[in-house]
Each structure stands twice: as structure tokens, then as C-alpha cells.
Amino acid sequence: MNVARRLLLATLIAVLTGLAPSAQAAQPQPVEPRIVSIGGAVTEILFALGMGERVVAVDQTSRYPAAARALPDVGYARALSPEGVLSVAPTLILAMEGAGPPSTMEVLKQASVPVVIIPDGHDREAVLRKIAAVANAVGAQEKGRALAAEVSEDFAALDAMVKALPERPRAVFVLSASGGAAVVGGSDTSADAILKLAGLTNAMAQIKGFKPALDEAAMSAEPEAVVVMRGGGQVLDAATVFALPAFAGTPAARDKRLVSLPGSYLLGFGPRTPRAARDLAAALHPGAKLPELPPRPWSAEPDQ
Structure with missing residues (x-):
């Protein structure tokens, strides 16, 4: 091998060796989602799942926990503007069914940001569906199952209390x-x-x-x-x-x-519904002396 070829080979090896670390560093890194949460129940569920740090903005119905109220406000859930929602650069939008107006939701769905609609409802099964839908949307299925189990226990305890009321x-x-x-x-x-x-x-x-x-x-x-x-x-x-x-x-x-x-x-x-119903029942059945539901970390903060 002549001198010229040896120099060329050495140069090539040096270049490749020097590029290797940079090439590895250039690999795309996982990006934590930036979530816009629209709907009070959706927001409560996200925080209960431990995803609160990934929420970058909420709507006006998201009042719990206090950390949610400190986030940027994109407007009322049924009167949103696409500019307001997209201004915080979300990578995921979770919206309760009924959010709107429809024209805004259509614009958001056509943008390059995934929009997940969470089914609404006003009973035990609906609350559990909301939890499962939010957990699936953010890849927290195991935490979602754990949260759903706790909420199911609370509903069962509430049901027993109510059945005993005279x-x-x-x-x-x-x-x-x-x-x-x-x-x-x-x-x-x-x-x-x-x-x-x-x-x-x-x-x-x-x-x-x-x-x-x-x-x-x-x-x-x-x-x-x-x-x-x-x-x-x-x-x-x-x-x-x-x-x-x-x-x-x-x-x-x-x-x-x-x-x-x-x-x-x-x-x-949202997850605290059995507690709200228990408190309402206790207020209007003062002689019943209803027991408190078990303490949960996601419901420990006093409401405003």
C-alpha cells in the first residue's frame, strides 16, 4: 500500500471515528407530550394519573387541582378558538365530548396535532370510561386501571350508604x-x-x-x-x-x-364524583352521619 493510499485510509478512518459519536447524538430523542386539556374531568384525571406536569394549558372548566388553575387558559370549553388552543404549541389535545364550537374542533383535527375526544356521561360507568380513555391517550394504562379501581371502590361505598338512607x-x-x-x-x-x-x-x-x-x-x-x-x-x-x-x-x-x-x-x-355525592347526601341527611370515603392522594387537596 503506497503512502497516498495509507494517508487516504487514515483520513477516512479518522473522519468516520469522529462522526460516530455525533451520529449517535443526532438520533431523535423522545419528546415529552405537551397536553392541552379541555374539560374539568379530563384535567382531574390527568393530574390523578401523575401527568399534570405534561399539561401546558387548560380550559375554564378545569378548576381542580390548584396547579391546573395556574396554567394558561385557552377559553371556555364550548367556545374555543383554534388560535388560542394552538398558541401553546401542544403535541396532544384531549377534549371532552361536546367541546367546541364544531368549527374549532374541525380546524384542530385538521392541524398536525392529535386530538382525542373523551366520551362524556354522568354515571359510574361514564366516569370509568373517561378514566380509561384518558389513560389510553397518554399511555398510562396501568395507572388508569389503578385509578379506576379506587374510584369503583368509592362508588360501591357510596351506593351502600345511599341504600341505607331512610x-x-x-x-x-x-x-x-x-x-x-x-x-x-x-x-x-x-x-x-x-x-x-x-x-x-x-x-x-x-x-x-x-x-x-x-x-x-x-x-x-x-x-x-x-x-x-x-x-x-x-x-x-x-x-x-x-x-x-x-x-x-x-x-x-x-x-x-x-x-x-x-x-x-x-x-x-370526574374521579371525585362519589365524594361529591357523599357530601351532598350528608348535607341533606344530617341525621344519617354518613362515613367519609377512604382518603385518596388525588382528592386530598381542598377545593376552591
Whole structure:
């Protein structure tokens, strides 16, 4: 081998040897997902699965835990803009069924970011489906099964408590009140579902959906209690609610029986739903002395 060829070979070896580490370093590295979470239950599930650090933005219904409220807000779940959602550079969008408007969801689905729709629902099976869907979307199936098992245990304990209750008080859920009219939760609503889970009778079950209550219909329903949300911006206290003509002459007004719970806790239908139903049942069955559900790390933080 002549000198020229030896020099060429040595140079080639040196070049290849020098490139080897760089070539290995240039291999694509796994990128942690940047998740936009749309829907309070979706967000709660993500944090309960230990995925909270990967959530980069949430919608306005995502109120729990406190770490979620500290994240950028992309708007109300049903009135999103594609620009707002995409502005945080997500690599994955998880949205509760019903998020919108449809035009926004269509734009998001056509973008280069995966969009996973999480099925909604307002019963035990629906909550477990949400957990499974979120866990599958983020590759946390084992943690999802563990979370679902804990939530199933909570639902079973709640069911046993409710079956032992001696009565089913008549209650009405008031969503809002303006201009002297109350919007109440009828059948086929999340409000109706949580009342039933808590062992209560929905006094406004004769109407369907969230609708204004006619004064005569509300008084004839004779609710023994009124249930409202807190934290939604509108203050619905006993003085405000029982001054409404629809409730002024009811047993609930006479006894001043009003229960207020955080909105996302009461109607979110996420992992903490059995706890919300238990708290509602305890408030309206004061003599029952219902036991607390087992402590869970994902529900330990006080709600706002």
C-alpha cells in the first residue's frame, strides 16, 4: 500500500471515528407530550394519573387541582378558538365530548396535532370510561386501571350508604337566577344525575334539560332543599334563592335548606364524583352521619 493510499485510509478512518459519536447524538430523542386539556374531568384525571406536569394549558372548566388553575387558559370549553388552543404549541389535545364550537374542533383535527375526544356521561360507568380513555391517550394504562379501581371502590361505598338512607328528600338544583327567574336542572342533566347519586329526588324531573322554572311548577313541586354551585362567578346564597317567587313558598324556603358545593366538584363527573355525592347526601341527611370515603392522594387537596 503506497503512502497516498495509507494517508487516504487514515483520513477516512479518522473522519468516520469522529462522526460516530455525533451520529449517535443526532438520533431523535423522545419528546415529552405537551397536553392541552379541555374539560374539568379530563384535567382531574390527568393530574390523578401523575401527568399534570405534561399539561401546558387548560380550559375554564378545569378548576381542580390548584396547579391546573395556574396554567394558561385557552377559553371556555364550548367556545374555543383554534388560535388560542394552538398558541401553546401542544403535541396532544384531549377534549371532552361536546367541546367546541364544531368549527374549532374541525380546524384542530385538521392541524398536525392529535386530538382525542373523551366520551362524556354522568354515571359510574361514564366516569370509568373517561378514566380509561384518558389513560389510553397518554399511555398510562396501568395507572388508569389503578385509578379506576379506587374510584369503583368509592362508588360501591357510596351506593351502600345511599341504600341505607331512610328517605329521599325532594331537592332542586338551581343553575342561575337573573331577572327574578331561576334556571333549574331537570331530567337528563348532570344535576339530575348527582341528585340521584346522593339519594335525593329531583323535584324538577318533569322538565328536561336546564330550563327556567315556572313559579307555579316550582312551588307545586315542593322542594325540601335547593342545591347550587359556588365558584362560578354568580353568588347564589339563601337570601337570593329564597327571595325568588319560584321558591318563596316552598318547604326549602321555610327551613332555609340550601347546599352549596364547588361547581367542578358537584357536576364535573370526574374521579371525585362519589365524594361529591357523599357530601351532598350528608348535607341533606344530617341525621344519617354518613362515613367519609377512604382518603385518596388525588382528592386530598381542598377545593376552591
